[in-house]
């Protein structure tokens with residue numbers, strides 16, 4: 094991760110695009126407005142200038158026209174006045190015939206030139222010839238012109254020598270009229286006699302009619318030339334005629350090119366401006382919209398930049414806070430980035446590794462990391478465990494995940510999973526091994542066995558399974574404590590493990606149960622030799638602190654494929670063989686045989702039958718009386734259960750009590766025995782007690798005290814007439830619990846006797862601690878009793894011990910007179926046995942009771 098990525102921060106201040114566009118467009122529109130105003134102003138200026146020019150030009154033309162008609166009338170009057178004939182006929186004499194009739198100076202002038210008035214004024218200033226409107230009339234010129242003429246006459250006569258006519262604008266009846274006057278001279282006519290008097294003057298009057306003015310205007314390109322009204326006295330298009338307009342004023346309409354220009358140009362400019370503004374508006378709209386979009390995207394960019402900054406900060410925190418380190422490699426597989434955690438986790442120096450190939454640091458189980466990265470279509474969410482050596486040279490495991498950055502470069506994280514993997518291995522080991530001994534457990538055994546069986550062992554190369562069970566191990570645990578038991582188990586385990594070959598398996602599958610799987614033993618004698626070795630090894634004493642502990646073992650053997658080819662069956666058969674070995678007196682081994690299985694099956698059937706038997710009254714009780722040895726009096730009787738099987742006949746308790754104990758049926762059975770025995774006893778004479786046997790398993794399961802109490806109540810027997818017999822196995826299983834229960838039973842008022850004394854493990858210590866009232870010497874002491882002093886002394890010692898502990902000592906298995914004599918001599922208190930009485934059914938027992946009551950004592954004593 095490059096450093097600058099972290100330092101990137103979003104800009105916080107910015108003018109919006111809309112504002113910028115509005116402002117620049119406003120400027121642009123302002124500029125345009127300026128341009129348009131200027132154009133407007135210029136066109137106005139141009140127009141007015143054009144108009145002014147046109148006015149000047151039209152005035153010039155009008156003036157020129159006026160001068161032209163002045164010249165024209167002057168020229169015409171001159172032509173007529175400087176003419177010899179006119180002199181003869183209009184000055185010397187007034188020859189109307191010549192002038193008017195012959196039309197030398199008559200109507201044609203009106204018709205051709207439009208001169209409304211023709212006058213000749215003589216030397217005495219009298220009008221001598223007048224033609225008005227083409228008609229000869231006797232009208233004085235001054236009357237018609239309504240003004241005095243001397244001025245004109247003087248001027249005309251003055252110009253006579255130079256033949257220069259004079260012209261003048263006058264007002265004739267409210268209309269301007271042009272007057273041309275010239276003195277009549279003979280001209281160049283030599284025939285004319287010239288007098289010396291003042292010359293007559295020829296006057297032509299041209300009245301400027303409207304039509305005449307219009308025609309004149311047209312000739313000079315001036316529109317609407319006309320007489321001005323009274324109001325139009327002055328202005329650019331008014332021309333005064335005569336002195337100070339005394340003859341009236343001309344008026345015309347000058348052309349207005351400026352106005353035309355304006356009328357065309359202004360709308361064009363307006364249109365152009367409108368178009369430009371419309372365009373500007375459209376542009377504004379569109380650019381505003383896109384600027385808004387731009388602004389929005391800028392804002393979102395800002396937001397995402399802010400979010401990016403936050404996520405970068407978060408990433409950095411996570412990267413440095415987590416135990417993972419982050420890496421990046423280039424396309425050559427070399428580190429380009431390693432996070433700070435790299436050093437903390439691996440102990441390696443970052444700088445040393447940047448630029449180094451990743452493969453030099455890490456490798457996977459299957460190959461190099463780059464090979465793994467290069468797997469086509471590798472799923473990015475799948476990680477790989479890699480091994481590397483840390484700074485101390487210890488192998489560690491890191492879990493690598495990788496993402497392609499394109500172009501064969503990768504980045505990812507590395508999670509240290511060394512501890513996880515180790516603890517997983519440990520858990521895996523523990524799940525497959527026994528914590529105490531480290532031997533494979535049942536799970537591992539099963540997997541191993543399945544694997545071995547899958548290799549299909551043959552009769553020639555069989556798979557041998559030994560099921561091994563320790564004998565006499567429980568007492569070790571109970572008497573010497575669990576620590577001692579653990580020591581013994583560990584020691585035995587290592588002895589076993591040392592005696593099998595590599596590739597074989599020793600598994601511990603229960604407290605003192607082991608299974609061995611052996612593959613290299615071919616013959617039966619080889620198997621037997623190994624079993625012998627194993628038992629001998631186990632029988633070697635185990636040192637626990639100061640003490641030496643002795644245990645032994647029984648072994649059951651099953652072979653695959655001979656006995657079974659399937660794991661569960663094989664295990665079961667080995668167990669059956671073990672059971673057989675144990676029943677053969679322990680400390681030995683047995684091969685599985687098919688009849689063993691049938692025994693097991695029979696046992697199972699028996700179990701079902703027993704269930705039925707308890708419910709349906711197939712059990713019955715026999716009573717074996719107990720006598721006082723000193724005087725032969727009966728003191729009580731032991732209840733012994735029998736099973737009257739409908740097919741098998743009477744079955745002894747040794748056959749079915751173990752089954753009842755294993756299956757839990759013992760509780761129901763024992764309840765029945767207690768209630769039945771107690772009830773019978775209530776029918777007996779008061780001084781006789783009843784004794785019942787309880788199983789050790791009854792101390793572990795359920796509420797023994799309540800059960801006894803209930804049986805007592807149901808039967809309604811006095812507690813002092815009841816004795817229970819328990820073997821020392823009761824104390825072996827859970828001594829403190831047994832003590833508790835026994836003390837509570839004692840509070841009920843019943844007595845407790847230790848049965849089968851001398852067969853167990855360490856009877857003496859129990860006798861001291863537990864609240865026994867009596868002990869029963871096991872019948873094996875009497876049965877193996879020879880004549881030797883030694884055996885007798887053992888019995889004597891036991892009796893002495895019992896008495897020392899204030900216990901009533903009873904001898905079992907009294908079969909002969911000699912037994913009786915011996916017991917009498919050692920002061921044994923009570924006894925029972927075939928010699929005295931076999932166990933009797935109720936009838937038999939009742940009969941015996943009657944006889945002894947009658948006789949008082951039994952004869953055999």
Ligand code: C2E
Nearest residue numbers: 733734745746747766786787788906907908926927928932
């Ligand atoms: P145990 O408590 O030691 O009972 C005495 C056994 O010795 C009885 O065998 C009895 O018939 C036998 N016996 C008595 N006198 C002699 C003799 O002089 N010589 C020989 N060889 N044997 C003699 P049984 O009735 O077959 O009982 C066997 C065992 O079954 C009993 O041994 C007792 O442990 C157990 N048992 C019997 N009834 C019950 C019962 O109701 N509940 C429980 N839990 N166990 C019972």
Ligand code: CA
Nearest residue numbers: 731786818848
């Ligand atoms: Ca007994």
Ligand code: CA
Nearest residue numbers: 848849869905
């Ligand atoms: Ca006994």
